[in-house]
Amino acid sequence: MVRYGRTLCLCLVALLGLGLAPRNVAAQEVAIIPHASTLGFGADVAVLLNRQFTLRLGGNYMKYNFATSKSGNPYNFHLNLLSGQGFVDWYPFLSSFRITGGVIGSDNYIDALAKTTTTYNLNGTVYTAAEVGIMTGRIDVNHAAPYLGIGFGNPVFGSKHLGLTFDAGVAYQGKPSVALTSTGGLFSNDPTFQADLAAEAQHMQNHLNIYRFYPVIQFGLSYKF
Numbered sequence: 001m002v003r004y005g006r007t008l009c010l011c012l013v014a015l016l017g018l019g020l021a022p023r024n025v026a027a028q029e030v031a032i033i034p035h036a037s038t039l040g041f042g043a044d045v046a047v048l049l050n051r052q053f054t055l056r057l058g059g060n061y062m063k064y065n066f067a068t069s070k071s072g073n074p075y076n077f078h079l080n081l082l083s084g085q086g087f088v089d090w091y092p093f094l095s096s097f098r099i100t101g102g103v104i105g106s107d108n109y110i111d112a113l114a115k116t117t118t119t120y121n122l123n124g125t126v127y128t129a130a131e132v133g134i135m136t137g138r139i140d141v142n143h144a145a146p147y148l149g150i151g152f153g154n155p156v157f158g159s160k161h162l163g164l165t166f167d168a169g170v171a172y173q174g175k176p177s178v179a180l181t182s183t184g185g186l187f188s189n190d191p192t193f194q195a196d197l198a199a200e201a202q203h204m205q206n207h208l209n210i211y212r213f214y215p216v217i218q219f220g221l222s223y224k225f
Contacts, residue, residue, distance in 0.1 A: 031222045033046060044057065048157060052091050059084045073114050085103070086102050088100070099149075106141070148169055166220075172213055173211075182194075182197060
């Protein structure tokens with residue numbers, strides 16, 4: 001969490017230092033945007049910088065549990081999404097269409113638990129439940145991800161107080177890292193077993209590498225003060 005906080009602070013400072021701050025603006029235009037996205041549920045605060053640029057700062061949170069099998073081994077996965085985002089919106093045509101760039105600082109991860117009363121298949125080798133014990137895993141991604149996307153809706157320009165917003169883009173979060181751990185098993189400390197466990201983790205990671213580009217879809221309802 002500390003690492004996440006430091007990353008987010010650096011992200012926001014970098015955005016605020018872009019030199020896009022409004023000049024000679026008597027009354028600052030500000031809007032709040034509750035939203036739902038592939039990063040979770042959250043809200044943004046948007047500030048009008050000038051006619052073409054808007055600054056957005058926000059956060060997201062969600063937890064979700066699901067079960068599936070990998071290599072024939074049953075897992076219970078616990079998805080934890082917690083992130084903060086700093087975006088600059090550019091309206092090149094002075095319309096609702098925008099191009100967005102920024103950064104997402106996150107503490108996103110997935111915990112996994114695999115526990116069966118029969119057997120596990122690890123790197124092509126079959127082990128009994130007693131030999132493996134309790135197998136847990138964790139999937140992590142980078143804590144800072146650059147973002148680029150497009151969207152529609154200008155929540156802070158114009159006379160309307162209510163509006164809809166939409167974003168679609170990609171965040172580059174790097175290749176996910178996968179770690180598997182065995183505890184309480186007859187082979188938990190066996191070198192050959194540990195090698196198979198590491199190979200199984202690498203096999204899972206290879207299948208997850210496509211998610212280094214994370215799709216971000218966001219729908220919001222804006223209110224301008």
